[in-house]
Amino acid sequence: MARMKFLCDADRCIDCNACVTACKNENEVPWGINRRRVVTINDGKPGERSVSMACMHCTDAPCAAVCPVECIFPTEDGIVLHSKDQCIGCGYCFYACPFGAPQYPRIGNFGSRGKMDKCTYCAGGGGPEAPGSAAEFAKYGSNRFGEGKLPLCAEMCSTKSLLAGDGDVIAEIYKTRVEKRGFGSGAWGWTTAYQEDIEVSSGGSEL
């Protein structure tokens, strides 16, 4: 069984924001919501790194645990999906998320939040809509995964910094890269999301 994960090789990310744009375009995400973003750490200083971040589809996802209506769940591939029909827009997943993934369209007065929106790994939604249907697209965005494709953000990353796919496979790719080039600033977010890190045998002393 595949366990889908994201991995951003920060030593390759050039902060071009193509993943952000690809995500918005592919999923027709509404204004004000960014399912993916690129954050630059130590901007302008030596050792600066950019990291592309979205929902990491955590193991034991805290958002799913705290949801008061239990509308967030992991699929058999480890993708964390939710049902917008059941979401009440309480904001709890957004308090719990270590990666700032859940976002809400503003629908009215005060902080009244609409249905939560987040990265779906381009795998459609967790509602009753038929996979790949127009209804599913309107609510959750693209279902590339149902067509056997990976998320578009990772697929079109120009430096192949952002990797998506089975966790073991992308960890292996990253490990090979670090061993070959001799350095790596680590798999950002992996310890928090998956409670594991990627062990690299040589070279990447920073891991």
Place this chain on the structure above:
Amino acid sequence: MTTFVARARIAIGALLLLAIIGIDPAFAQGLAPDGAPNPTASAVNEQTLLQQAPSIQGRIDIPDTKSSVLIQPVGRKWDYFHEVTLHWTGAVVILGMIAVLAIAYLIMGPVRISAGRSGRKVRRFSAFERFAHWLTAGSFVVLGLTGLNITFGKKLLLPLIGPDAFSSMSQAAKVAHNFISFAFVIGLVLIVAMWIKDNIPRKVDVDWLKQGGGFIKSKHAPAGRFNAGEKAVFWLALGAGIAIAVSGYLLLFPFYGTNIAGMQIAQIVHAIVAVLFVALIIAHIYIGTLGMEGAFEAMGRGEVDLNWAKEHHDQWLAEELAKEQRAHPPGQASATPAE
């Protein structure tokens, strides 16, 4: 000779340079296995950053600056608080209070008016005072139930009514919780404005406490308009009300003066205070209804029996009767004379 000095200078210079290179660890480690400069020598690292601060923040290109926080692992701790600590604390505190009151009722029974009813009524709360009380009380019950639903609904109600019905109900409950909060705050402000002067602690409260608050049946503890127990409820409700309103409005207005960590703390304060507040009010409801004969009438119709007032609020009754005496001195006709 000059060439020797020049050569010596070059040699010393070269030695110095080598020494400097040898001392500088960044330069020493700054090479990858193939001899290229190693960019990782100065690269930022997740573990180091998380040791320095609880979250990792950077610069972001999109206008939404609050999403510049990259990783904040504390969300997992909040998850534990919400799913484990809060569920247990809430269940123990609220069920514990109900159990204590049930035992008290079974052992002691309600506090009776020991002299029996006199049949004469004394006015205790005006219509406006009762309106303010019931505005606060009614909104509290709605807020309490909808709030408990957010925490316990998925364990208790969801399995009974199914996910779709539970979601629709919780959606309505969330809207009710957000908007009825304003009624609660208005009620609380009115209560405080009306009753704060009668709730300032006085010497008689010490006597009331020493005599066990009148729960020892043979004695009736002295009290003014509000006894020490009621004053405790007043001040606790005021403190809890402020804490719950401030934390609640911080949650209702995301990112106004808070960040995610701030909202996690606000939610913890809101939940813990709410659970204690619910337990306090359950006790307050008990003593105002089942627990004491003749108490509910005060807030119900606004009038209490003279003997009830004598037994529970003797000093207040004396003042009320004195006022009545002054307004209508005995012997004078009850009708006001024409001017």
